[in-house]
Amino acid sequence: MHDGRALKGRVGWRRLVHASGYSWAGLKAAFRGEAAFRQLLALNLVLLPLALYLPVDRVERAVLIAVCLLALIVELLNSAIEATVDRISLELHPLSKQAKDLGSAAQLVALSLIAVVWAVILL
Known part of the structure; x- marks a missing residue:
């Protein structure tokens, strides 16, 4: 039985390099496979420079x-939940739906937070 310790054996710089590679792979996967991530990235490409200019x-x-960055983080986590649920089974199940709906709700809250914070600061 594999307990995962072999995967956690790296330390120091080697661990950092490998972890960075996994993170970069996750960002590429989100960009390639998740339209919502690309849309949020486009929104951030507008809002982040604007935040620096205001x-x-x-x-x-x-x-x-x-x-703005929080919404990207939430979308990455939401996509991870969806991928995990789909990996377990593509069969329709109430708990699978609930997990996906909760991830979607988290993203709605994050987007609402952007709107509220920007409105409060700018108005």
């Missing part, structure tokens, strides 16, 4: 940027 203080600028 006449706001440093804390407000940091919050404007943070909520």
Whole structure:
């Protein structure tokens, strides 16, 4: 039986290099396979430069940027949940639907957070 310890045996720089490779592979997979991720990336390509340009203080600028990046993080986690559920079974099941719906709800909250924070700071 494999307990996963062999995969965790790297330490130091080797671990960092391999972890970075896995992270990069995840970003590429999200970009290639997830339309919602690409849409959020496009939104971030507009909002992040705008956040740098707006006449706001440093804390407000940091919050404007943070909520945009948070939505990308939530989308990556939502995509991971969906991939895991689909890996387990493509059969329709109430718990599979619930897991996917909860991930989608998390993304809705993250997008709402962007709207609320940007509105509060700019209005």
